[in-house]
Amino acid sequence: MELFSQSFAEGERIPGEFAFAVPDAASHVKLSRNKNPHLRWNDAPAATKSFALICRDPDVPGQGDDVNQEGRTVPADLPRVEFIHWLLIDLPAHLREIAAGAFSSTVTPRGKPGPNAPLGARQGINDYTGFFAQDRDMCGDYYGYDGPCPPWNDALRHRYIFTLYALDAETLPVSERLTAAAIRQAMRGHVLAEASLTGLYTLNPSLAP
Numbered sequence: 001m002e003l004f005s006q007s008f009a010e011g012e013r014i015p016g017e018f019a020f021a022v023p024d025a026a027s028h029v030k031l032s033r034n035k036n037p038h039l040r041w042n043d044a045p046a047a048t049k050s051f052a053l054i055c056r057d058p059d060v061p062g063q064g065d066d067v068n069q070e071g072r073t074v075p076a077d078l079p080r081v082e083f084i085h086w087l088l089i090d091l092p093a094h095l096r097e098i099a100a101g102a103f104s105s106t107v108t109p110r111g112k113p114g115p116n117a118p119l120g121a122r123q124g125i126n127d128y129t130g131f132f133a134q135d136r137d138m139c140g141d142y143y144g145y146d147g148p149c150p151p152w153n154d155a156l157r158h159r160y161i162f163t164l165y166a167l168d169a170e171t172l173p174v175s176e177r178l179t180a181a182a183i184r185q186a187m188r189g190h191v192l193a194e195a196s197l198t199g200l201y202t203l204n205p206s207l208a209p
Contacts, residue, residue, distance in 0.1 A: 007037035055086035087124025114143025124178035
């Protein structure tokens, strides 16, 4: 199975329209269009009954002391942790493409609704839910896709890994809160094949092309 995108190529920069934020000369960052990227795949196993999709950033700083602090830099060798940007399950077996902007086309304060999603799918809760938990204007359950927003002073370009899973179940057996942990547990023993696509993103002007 192979996964492609018209929005960006493997190992290349993700355009700003697919990010949560873009660089800004005055304030470091400003909100962007936050569109989900286009995705297309082929060569799914004949026994596929549904697809699941996870987008994750494995490069989030494990310590926040230097994050977005004036006059400081998040060192590239700092330990990193995972941040989930998109959880999507129960995509129908006949599907081979997701259009750009089909699941997200703007930043939604307090998060997009869920778990019901377009195309008969269900979308899970991404990690902006925890990130904004203490923000009175932004707190809420962030379902579906919300794009890149790495620290503007991070010395490391972040990787955004989109992984598509072909499953032998029409509906994943998960009814509790749709978190990454719950979805990964439910997928165990049901994965027939998988394919990944990785894009890069930074808000650090010193790392800009």
